[in-house]
Amino acid sequence: MHVVILAEFATASGGAEKVALESARGLAEAGVQVTYIQAIAGKADPFLNHAGITRIELALPDIWSLGPVRGAVAGLWHRTAARRLAAALVGLPAGITCLHLHQWTRTFSPAIMPVLFGHGAPVVATLHDYFLACPNGVYYRFDRGEPCGLRPMSGACLAAPCDPRSPLHKVVRVARTGLLGRALAGRPLHVVHVCDASLGRIGGMLGHLPLTHHRIDNPVRPIVGETADPARGDAIAYVGRLTREKGADLVAAAARKAGLKALFVGAGPLEDELRAMPGVEVMGWRTPEEVWAILRHRARALAAPSRWFETGPLTVYEALAAGLPVVASDRSGAAEKVRHGETGFVVPPDAEALVPAFTALRDDGRAAAMGRAARQRWAEAPLDLSAHARCLVALYGSIGAGHSAASHHTEPLPPRSAQPA
Known part of the structure; x- marks a missing residue:
């Protein structure tokens, strides 16, 4: 089994990156061959130092270091990121089990979606937040200090001044969400929810996309030392x-x-x-x-x-x-x-x-x-790396089997119904 994990960073600067790193390490320790592709140039966490992990750095800048205008344009559709990712994937050996995406909002952008689906391996994305549906990513009204109750991308959503930074950022994020929806239209994406609440909440927001929903807990790296007192x-x-x-x-x-x-x-x-x-x-x-x-x-x-x-x-x-x-x-x-x-x-x-x-x-x-x-x-019931890796290996195996069977159909398959794994 050979899995490609994609994230924008190779250091644990946030929850999504930390899960990506720990997933890679847990899979490698379980005997899975892992290629870790990081978008943004920078150092890598020592946790990725394992014989079963190959790291590829695309050497891209954080889009917000480009200035507000260039950063906004790149956030909508980063062509350079798409080209470099395509070149990295072409260089990989045949027989990739799946491509597992953890982030796409800081540099990758929706432009990578056609590249991922064009590779031919099944595509999986872990939903660490609500960016797949919600423009500001957290389904929260920053203008009111309360959770949002609007349908994402509805007229009321577009008019709401909910962005934590500015109305201009809201415009850019709405445009990005729209482009993401177009990039995913008709493409069979597997999404992993990290809690039951997310599965129930965001699953109902994405009925227009051909998604298959799965549920796997985040991993927890073992804490070395005595227990708390x-x-x-x-x-x-x-x-x-x-x-x-x-x-x-x-x-x-x-x-x-x-x-x-x-x-x-x-x-x-x-x-x-x-x-x-x-x-x-x-x-x-x-x-x-x-x-x-x-x-x-x-x-x-x-x-x-x-x-x-x-x-x-x-x-x-x-x-x-x-x-x-x-x-x-x-x-x-x-x-x-x-x-x-x-x-x-x-x-x-x-x-x-x-x-x-x-x-x-x-x-x-x-x-x-x-x-x-x-x-x-x-x-x-530990949520450690080995338990997480076992769940991922089972998921990848079932997805791979279904993908292989689907590839032998001569007629296009209808979108699969969303069922938790």
Whole structure:
């Protein structure tokens, strides 16, 4: 089996890239031959250093480094990216099992879709967000600070001033979504959802495309070292970009009311606002090793109170694996992994709803028991690299068999109905 994984970066600068890297490593350790194609020039994570992984760098710039006009044009249809990808694919040996895409919004653009489908191998895309349907990618009204309820690309959607940056960015993103829809029209794309909520939500938005839907959890890289000790912690921890849609402000407000410190590992637009609040410590970005060294000794729980429909934030899974309770938003796909009242709490993304959960965790015995339960649940059904790789190998095998059978039909096949794997 030979699989091509495509991402725009080869470093774990975000959740999608991290999943791409870990998928590649897990597959290689399972004996699968992997070619990892990165679009943007830059260093590669050492995790890709494996005899079973071949890395190809297309040496493209991040489109937003080209300036606003050239960047917008490239974001709509990046011909250079398409040409370089086509040349890279031509150079690969015959018998590719499938092409698995993780990102296309920073440099690849919709222009790569005809290239991928023209190769002949089945095409798979993991949906880490909602960009396949929603222009701003997160199905969230930044102008209102609430999840969107509009049908993507409808008249109401086009008129909504929902973009986090500017109306001009909304115009560009709408155009890109339209071009993406055209590039995928009639082409049998397999999509992988990383949570049940995403499968139910975005699956209903894409009935106009011939998609086949599958469901596979994100992988979690093993956390080296001792398990967490939540009873010893003095703070509610938050890890990630400090934004309102991710609920960073809610953590600070609710922790203060619950009589606990709030510890933030990350940076973002709310950084100055958070630093000015009493009982708040902002540590900035840290390496993964530093993050978990800090959380093992400082955190009573990890909080992830996203206001938007987040799909599968990896920090939640990592916290549970490390034996740390989690307080998650009921809008987040990660809440599916939290047992309410046992391994943490699932609550609405509201400060008043978070306060009772944080207050309950002030009890040393309860915090310790939840941490043990989280670790035990993880041990019973780990979302580690080997488990993820087994799911992918099974998926690729079934897709390959179906693709081979379909290629022998003399008449075009109708679009397949969307069924979870």
